[in-house]
Amino acid sequence: MPRSVSSPSTIEIPRLLAAFDGQVITPDDPGYDQARALFYGGMDRRPAAIVRPVDAAGVARVVTLAREHGLELAVRGGGHSVAGHSTTDGGILLDLSQLTALDIDLEGRTAWAQAGLTAGAYTTAVGAHGLATGFGDTGSVGIGGITLGGGIGFLVRKHGMTIDNLLAAELVTADGQILEVDAERHPDLFWAIRGGGGNFGVATRFRYRLNELPSIVGGMLLLPATAEIIAEYMAAAEAAPEELSSIANVMVAPPMPFVPEDQHGKLVIMALLAYAGDAEAGERALAPFRALADPIADMLQPMPYAGMFPPEEEGEFHPTAVAHTMFMDAVDRRMADTIMEQLQASDAPVRVVQLRALGGAMTRVPVEATAFAHRHSRIMANVAAFYDGPADRERRQAWVDGAAAALQQSDDGAYVNFLGDEGPERVRRAYPGSTWDRLVEVKRRYDPGNLFRLNQNVPPA
């Protein structure tokens, strides 16, 4: 195990190393740059040490050391934080990537999953038994971050959000205790970690419900983007049976092999659809989408659910992006016109308005049951653009802000898992009204010193 110490700002690091039996990586170590990289580029922070515990006791030791010695603590699961919260300058990066055990109870239809697993690894493993828990749209996202923030993906209308399938968690709190939390034990914490993010402790494992899902019909459908087709698509997505969840990316067609060359650079709807049910009913549910226009590419097919998460290139792709998360009431023809106008007004090579029709199972969980407060929002939207360097960032951000303002309707909420580093006012949009007050109360009880503050922070005071 490499054990060099180089950061003068953190004189406690040698003690940390002595007390710790997992892997420790410090700035002099050859693997340091790779270990500190996040999914997104443009976040060049240098932790004094990256520590990789192998069990909950190791996590508890790191938490205690950070608290006792006033070291800034970042917690990392899959490293996909949109805000760059899962790293630190000069503090400790607690990297959970070694915690990958998965214990499936086939009879009880539940699984205990350690928090270092990715959504893709979990989905593939439980999928081998014809079972599934819904996470998001990307396999490399960590189950830790997505679960604690809510989790909205391809099963949201049929089986609800990830947190609606969370039965229990093991949590290391700021005082170094290892707690099991569920509806009976520490119900206040169990409420708060279902949507409240990493504010309340380090989750070391999660117990999920497993839903039977032997196969789906789904994949990608690429349609030409016109205002009419966008509006009709969203009407179809909202009218579809609950088995069907979808994500419509209105974007510039990428130069990918399945996109005909004459479409490159044109606006398209890159739709990802998943029908969680049998093939025949799936084909029927997908027919209205196929009928919207002559598809540019139609890759919808029966497949295992894990087929929605194709393998990703590891470590090479670190996009720099600006984005705005929001909810919308409706995308009618006029709103679809606005979406087209906004996308046409930018020349960012990658720019997108992402639309997800919600509804179904997620709306049947009472709003006050979890810390996710947007159960009745109709559509989740995300406006995003890639940028290349600081000057480009500024103008892409201006476009994102302008487009988001143009799309804003009555629902002024935000989804915490898609928030960037946007300041306290935007965090409040994720936790409106009494949700915020309750979160503050739980925070005061379990993390009065705000040790867990590198997140969409709910300060104790």
Ligand SMILES: Cc1cc2nc3c(=O)[nH]c(=O)nc-3n(C[C@H](O)[C@H](O)[C@H](O)COP(=O)(O)OP(=O)(O)OC[C@H]3O[C@@H](n4cnc5c(N)ncnc54)[C@H](O)[C@@H]3O)c2cc1C
């Ligand atoms: C390409 C991409 C696609 C996405 N798609 C979706 C989607 O379809 N649906 C959706 O709901 N979200 C989606 N997200 C958002 C995603 O849910 C969040 O970015 C989430 O925080 C990522 O989790 P992570 O463990 O990979 O991130 P990390 O960067 O490792 O963690 C993010 C934050 O979560 C907290 N955290 C993570 N693990 C733990 C833990 N075990 N204990 C305590 N705190 C922890 C920490 O505060 C940390 O700063 C997507 C993000 C990306 C980049």
